[in-house]
Amino acid sequence: MLKSQLIHPEITAVLAAAGHHSTILIADGNYPSLNKRGPNAKLISMNLSPGLITVDQALQAILSAVPIEGAATMQTEPDGPYALDGDPPVWEDYRKSIKAAGLDLPLKPLEKWDFYDNVITPDHVLTIQTGDQQRYANLLLTIGVRMD
Template sequence: MLLGGILHPEILRGLGQAGHGAKILIADGNYPLATRSSGNSVRVYLNLAPGKVTVPDVLEAIIGCTPIELAEVMTPDSGEEPSIFADFRRLLASSTTAMPVAGGPPDLAVLKRWDFYDAASAPDVALAVSTGEQRVYANILLTIGVRDPAS
């Protein structure tokens, strides 16, 4: 029995196979995970029902056990910032593992939709998680950082 914050075996497998510089995609319920994620990635479908499991739920669990050095998001063509970005910033700021070597959490790097799709389909994406998140543009691509030698 595991005592950590993540129990899902496929998520643990994806994280266990990843290292510094590998990426993790957490996608909303509208994201085409089968066609817009890397064939190298461990794909996990947590989209049980609309609104169950959410992107912030998965993000909180992952940043609780993985150092993050970069967080990229997809922005709408209108340029208007989706409300979920505030949730992302709050979670990253509260993380004790985000950017431990650089001394603070990453801000969100904004990518246009097709650039985000290209980044999420790259071979360095080790884990891709589909959620039941209903908010649009609620996708986040995390780059794994290095482990703080003091931890």
């Protein structure tokens, strides 16, 4: 029995095989996971129902399992139907989870098409599709180096 918060066998297997600079996308429920992923990425569906599971719940499990050195979000749009004034509330949840994991790691917002370009690379090893319905909840993590 595993002792970390992450006990999903397929996710654990992908992370065990991944290395430094590999990326993990924790996608919200609206992300086009079938066509916006890297050629080596495994897609794991964790979208049980709208709102379950959330990206932050998946983030907490991932942070318990592997070292993370980078975190990118999809930048909000200034106008249009998805526009937000300021950071989405979910980003504060990510900051709290990252801090609780003992990391000093800023969120790096990327313009939508740059975000997609950063996902669809050979370094992308895993997409966890969640049921999160919050706007701009996608989170792209970069695996770091184990130092202990």
